[in-house]
Amino acid sequence: TCGFVAIVGRPNVGKSTLMNRILGQKVSITSRRPQTTRHQVMGIKTEGEAQFIYVDTPGIHILGRDRNKAINRFMNQAATQALRDVDCVVFIIDRTRWTEEDQVVLTRLEHVEAPIILAVNKVDRLEDKSTLLPWLAEVGARRDFAAIIPISAKHGTNVPELEAEVAKHL
Numbered sequence: 468t469c470g471f472v473a474i475v476g477r478p479n480v481g482k483s484t485l486m487n488r489i490l491g492q493k494v495s496i497t498s499r500r501p502q503t504t505r506h507q508v509m510g511i512k513t514e515g516e517a518q519f520i521y522v523d524t525p526g527i528h529i530l531g532r533d534r535n536k537a538i539n540r541f542m543n544q545a546a547t548q549a550l551r552d553v554d555c556v557v558f559i560i561d562r563t564r565w566t567e568e569d570q571v572v573l574t575r576l577e578h579v580e581a582p583i584i585l586a587v588n589k590v591d592r593l594e595d596k597s598t599l600l601p602w603l604a605e606v607g608a609r610r611d612f613a614a615i616i617p618i619s620a621k622h623g624t625n626v627p628e629l630e631a632e633v634a635k636h637l
């Protein structure tokens with residue numbers, strides 16, 4: 468079996484870090500600076516009989532007037548295209564904040580029929596763990612997610628669990 472998995476989310480949530488973690492190598496540039504990745508980065512992971520093709524989708528979050536800049540329009544189209552035939556989407560957000568850009572991404576996913584897994588990243592930075600559950604419930608109500616998984620892409624926490632969830636949808 469072979470599956471396409473799109474990794475989506477606003478800049479800086481950790482898409483490239485997650486992709487590198489899953490693939491076990493630095494295929495995607497990570498940076499504190501938003502919008503480092505202008506091109507789609509693809510990586511293939513083979514596990515036994517299964518092949519996972521991961522696609523890091525930049526440009527899905529662009530708001531307002533900036534949407535009309537040629538480069539942004541191009542990135543937007545590429546991002547939308549990447550979502551057309553995926554088997555599964557991993558939507559990444561940051562552990563404590565839900566931003567307008569997150570909402571833009573979620574709206575873009577409106578017509579996606581593939582299951583969407585919500586990955587709540589950077590939980591290693593969470594100071595008060597007791598706030599996470601109620602917050603997850605609130606965010607989780609925004610859409611019917613296939614699963615909600617707190618992760619740390621940087622440290623690898625729960626990333627195998629995320630991959631197992633992805634594997635269910637191939």
Ligand code: GDP
Nearest residue numbers: 478479480481482483484497498589619620621
């Ligand atoms: P992208 O724009 O979504 O591709 O985000 P990047 O993967 O480039 O990550 C943006 C920044 O967040 C970088 O400085 C990463 O090191 C950092 N980062 C990513 N994942 C984690 C995580 O799980 N924990 C922490 N503490 N930092 C992270």
Ligand code: MG
Nearest residue numbers: 482483496504
């Ligand atoms: Mg990136």
